[in-house]
Amino acid sequence: MxxxxxxxxxxxxxxxxxxxxxxxxxxxxxxxxxxxxxxxxxxxxxxxxxxxxxxxxxxxxxxxQTSVFNPILSPSNGTPSDSKKKSNEAALILIRHGESMWNEKNLFTGCVDVPLTKKGVDEAIEAGKRISNIPVDMIYTSSLIRAQMTAMLAMNEHRRKKVPIILHDENEQARAWSQIFSEDTKKQCIPVVAAWQLNERMYGELQGLNKQETAERYGKEQVHEWRRSYDVPPPNGESLEMCAERAVAYFRENIEPQLLLGKNVMIAAHGNSLRSIIMYLDKLTSQEVISLELSTGIPMLYIFKEGGFIRRGSPVAPTEASVYAYTKAHKRILSNRDAINLSLD
Structure with missing residues (x-):
């Protein structure tokens, strides 16, 4: 790339x-x-x-080079310099996709590529309003359409009005055909990287089954163990532990280097891939993470500073705040109401 x-x-x-x-x-x-x-x-x-x-x-x-810009730092490209590590502070936004059509039908979705419902679209737009004042330099999504729709709809609400553009590096032709030849246009774009490692965990033979009917067939306790245990996978599927291995490895190797460079990053992904990343960010145990629930379309904000992550909760909507504080480069103006909202993790 x-x-x-x-x-x-x-x-x-x-x-x-x-x-x-x-x-x-x-x-x-x-x-x-x-x-x-x-x-x-x-x-x-x-x-x-x-x-x-x-x-x-x-x-x-x-x-x-002859391609769309791509400020991604991969392990093969080296690591950021010590001077950059010491001076930079960055925002990290996590958003679980809005309601999907299979969420609405109460079906196990996993890695099946299902779009958003009207409610899911509205949730993504509301998420965008909540993060509209937070600077975003890079976007990472899963390879699934519900996460990508959420990212695109959310960024449509951003006050800077930069255009999110998915980077294609499947082959040389994809890279060549997706070039942007205007430097001014490039400055008004945000690169979007789609990665299968951020996909929802694969639910195996449960995918497409109704959750209630599955509980009646296999028993509530068995289905609960498949859904909420850390290391027990559903039949021919992934456990949360297996999902965490790929999601956290990708985060550490590809996303964390961007934060070290001072890039403000948004991740639009799924309940289990984001639970895995939050487990890493908050240093949760395997017992703590299984009780963690993430609502669809509600963004979470972290500040990356001095090599660590500070949770800021869910940003308030524009109607509830004038300017939100994110990094040293932006003014911090918080009302008492903002401070109360920030404490509600």
């Missing part, structure tokens, strides 16, 4: 004469340079400043 990066650095040097002789201005000036090699372009913008005491240069560099 192609990446785009931006870096700025300032060097103080005895003289910028060698640069000035190449690019023109002997005092204050600027120049640009492009390097292109094997589909990778590196753009430099160099600004020179001179005074009686010293000269220095400000260099800006940006690089891109």
């Amino acid at each position: 192609a990446t785009t990066s931006f870096h700025q650095a300032i060097w103080t040097i005895p003289s910028c004469g060698s640069l000035n002789s190449s690019f023109g201005n002997q005092e204050n000036g600027h120049a640009s340079l492009k390097l292109i090699s094997k589909g990778f372009r590196l753009d430099f913008a160099i600004q020179t400043y001179s005074s009686k005491k010293q000269s220095f240069c400000v260099m800006q560099a940006s690089g891109s």
Whole structure:
């Protein structure tokens, strides 16, 4: 998957004469340079400043490949620098998808790809209103349509009105065909990464069965054990423990590095994949997590700071708050009512 990066650095040097002789201005000036090699372009913008005491240069560099931008840091790309780790604070938003058509019918859904109901659409829109003031730089969803619909509908309510765009890296042609050629347009987009590791847990032979009828057939205790135990899977399905292994591993390897870089991240996923991630964030035991219930369409906010996660509960709706505080880069204005809502985890 192609990446785009931006870096700025300032060097103080005895003289910028060698640069000035190449690019023109002997005092204050600027120049640009492009390097292109094997589909990778590196753009430099160099600004020179001179005074009686010293000269220095400000260099800006940006690089891109032939694809939609993708600021994802994977293990193969390395890890963030220590300086970035120490200085950054970021928001993490978790949203369970709105009601699906099989939720409405009381069917076991699991990994069956079912869309939202009208109620589910309304829940996603309401979730969007609750997070409308929280900055979002990256979105992760499962590969299932109900989670993706929730993310898209929620972002339609965001005050910044940036467009969420799903990144496609299935093959070289998918990457090439999904390119964006306007830099201005790219700045108004939010990359969306769909990952099967964030899918709902696979319910095996229960998928498509009515929950009430299944309880009558196998007994309430047996069905309750399949649904709420930590390490007992349904027939030919996944236990919560198995779901947690893939969901948490993906979070640690792909999403947490973005938070370390100061990126504000939203995850739209499912009851069990999000329970797994919350278990990791809140350091819950296997006994504590099985009693954790997540409502559809209700966002949860965490602040990632100094390598740890601080739970902030569910953000209040715009009608209940003027400006919500999320990171150091944004003003913190909380009313007494906001403070009460924040404590209701």
